[in-house]
Amino acid sequence: MMNETKVTGFVLIRFSDFPVLQIPLFVFFFLTYLVTLTGNVLLMTIIRLHHHLHIPILSILSFSEPCYTFAVIPKMLVNLITEEKSFSFTGCAVQMFFFIGFGGTNCMLLTAMGYDRCVVIYKSLHYKVLMNDRVCRQLVAFAxxxxxxxxxxxxxxxxxLPFCGEKEINxxxxxxxxxxxxxxxxSNGIEIVIFIFCIVVVFGSFLWILLSYVLIVNAILKIPSTEGKSKAFSTCASHLTVVVVHFGCASIIHLRPKSTYSLEADTLISVIYAVVTPLLNPVVYSLRNKDVHLALRKGVHLALRKGLGRKLCTRMR
Structure with missing residues (x-):
């Protein structure tokens, strides 16, 4: 029994099935990771510098997303360009904990952002009271x-669970x-416990977001002007886009019946969930949020003007 349950490590073999694609996949994932990091850092900087935006939970989400990808992508990139695919028992446990931990936190941060959007539209006059810095800190801490x-x-x-020797993880x-x-x-008992946790985090968070949008739609329908309705809908469009993609992928991965499991489909959805979804945060919020878009343009213009000014001063000297 001691020999059967002794774990020496794991071997991640999924990308070994595509030897020809490993270099193109490395380039794609590496560039996506760089864009994700750059975009989220830029979004955090914009929110910090332009206090009138007042979307602190988005700033926290922009910090959480790179941490979420950092748990997976660096090791994945190493596996793509080296022959060594092994992963220690402890390393695998640590990666899983941070990946699903940040994933669950992101679900609840998106729920908090749904509440934020609800207060903006449904209780706009009381927004600064209901969503002050103390409340934001409490929501982030709870998530x-x-x-x-x-x-x-x-x-x-x-x-x-007992793992026998060095196990392959496909x-x-x-x-x-x-x-x-x-x-x-x-491991049926443990699978049931994990499934319950996923329902609490994923499905529970989605239900709260759904309730927030019921209140939001109810408030928007009471706005008399078409322009006012359009502006209110545009306020929520970016958040709703990220919610649909994030919770859609999370539900398929963690809440699907075991009988419908497909290795190819699961791998594709996991790539979208772990690599592509974190990229959506800065892209969608930068393009769909007019205030963030305007602040970004001003920042770029200011940086260009400073750069040109320095060049002119250098030439004059």
Whole structure:
């Protein structure tokens, strides 16, 4: 029994099925990662410098998204360009904890942003009271503590399963379902616990967002002018776009029946969920939010003017 349950590590073999595509995939994921980091840092900077935007939860989400991708992409890039695909038991557990921890936190941060949008439209006169800095800090703290605590328990349960020697995980990172499948024993009880946690975080968060948008739509329909309705809808469009993609992928991965599991489909959705979705945050909010878009344009123009001014001063000297 001691020899059967002793774990030496895991081998991530999913990308080994596509040897010809490994370099193109490396280039694609690397560039996507750079754009994600740059975009989120730029979005955080804009929000910090332009206090009139007053969307602090978006700033926290812009910090959480790079951390979320950092848990997966660097190791994945290394696996794509090296022959070494192994992953230590501890490294796999740490990656899983941070990935699903930040993923759960992001779900609840998007819920908090839905509440923020609801207050903006439904209780606009009381916005500064209902969404002051203290309330924002409490929402962020609740999202972080709840997300990481639930999935710390989930990660612990998964890695108490017996794994026999060096196991192959047919995936590109240590996710929950592939790790459970690699165990040497039946794990129906742990799968039920993980499923309940996912329902609480994913489905529960989505229900709160849905309730927020019911109130938002009700408030918008009472606005007399067409221009006012259009402006109110545009305020929510960027958030709604990110919600649909993020919760759509999360639901398919974590809430689907076990009988419908497909390795190819799961890999594709996981790539979108882990790599592409974090890219949407800065892109969508920069393009769809007029205030952020305007602040970004002003920042670029200011940077260009300073650059040209320095060049002119250098030439005059």
């Amino acid at each position: 972080s503590v709840t997300g990481f605590t639930l999935f710390l328990i989930g990660t612990y349960f998964i890695f108490t 995936h590109f990172f240590c996710d929950m379902a592939p790790a459970i499948q690699a165990a040497c024993t039946e």
